[in-house]
Amino acid sequence: MQSEAFRKALAETFVVVPAYNEGRVIRDVITGLSSEFPNIVVVNDGSSDDTAALLADLPVIVVRHPINLGQGAALQTGITFALERGANYIVTFDADGQHRVEDALSALRMLIEEQCDVVCGSRFLGTTNNVPRIRKIILKTVVGLANLTTGTHMTDAHNGLRALSRKAASCLDITQSGMAHASEIMSQLKLHKMSIREVPVQVNYTEYSLAKGQSSLNSINILVDLVIGRFLK
């Protein structure tokens, strides 16, 4: 049951969904989201499949990157657009069907009730742990590196499900186009002294989402990107 205040907050919330070649699942993901969230911004990150056509009749705003830039760049584009449209809360949500709408609602609810700036989804909190073993090792490595470089103490820094207040979203300037953006986001939030909480979430590991996810080598790529990123600051 949703309170009046939460319904009002939902109307002020924009869900940002970066999508690249997600034709197989994008309709299901957006249909699920649109049953709860009235404002959805899909950033079509230069998809070469039928993602754009599949979005045409759905109740979403589509922002199109003419070429593929990467998830980090797509997120920043979506966040900038949502802020321009007056969003008071922003939820980031992956397009590959790995996140659950109820978890997005939980994250938003926690953000509002605890009056914090950011709520990040964590698949390693509580009992909601259905992560395949190899993926767990990769993710733990990435989280360890992220905590080391950002100075945070997160249990799952590379989860695409986040809820951000307008204040937190406004302080983001994501320059890491690739997967290192998740660590960069945490680093910038920490720099701006944003209060960060974590909410337990479940991730739907399908063959499709696993194939779209991070490879084992990505933890090394992320580290290199973060180190080079420091030089560019």
Next chain:
Amino acid sequence: MTFKYFLIAVLTGFIFYLLLLPRVGYLRKGVIFAFVMTMLVFAIQPDWSNSVAKAVGISRGADLLFYLSHLTLFFIAFIYFVKFKEMEVRFTKLVRQLALENARREAKH
């Protein structure tokens, strides 16, 4: 001996090219000039490289040049990698601007 003259000719040509290059800072020009001049001197007098190598604890001049070449190539690759990343950031901003302008225009209609 033929290769030695070829090397001297190439390095001399590069020095002239470097001196004529516009829009390159004096510091960068100076560093490249010093490096190429060192190579030129070692090409003319290979024995000198042995003396320098021994002075820094390396047994052969060829080894010293090998290490120096590696360091130089790594340095150049790193500089260009950073430059490439800078370009990537600018390019991303440009594409984002374009995407946002299109989205704003569509939202108006």
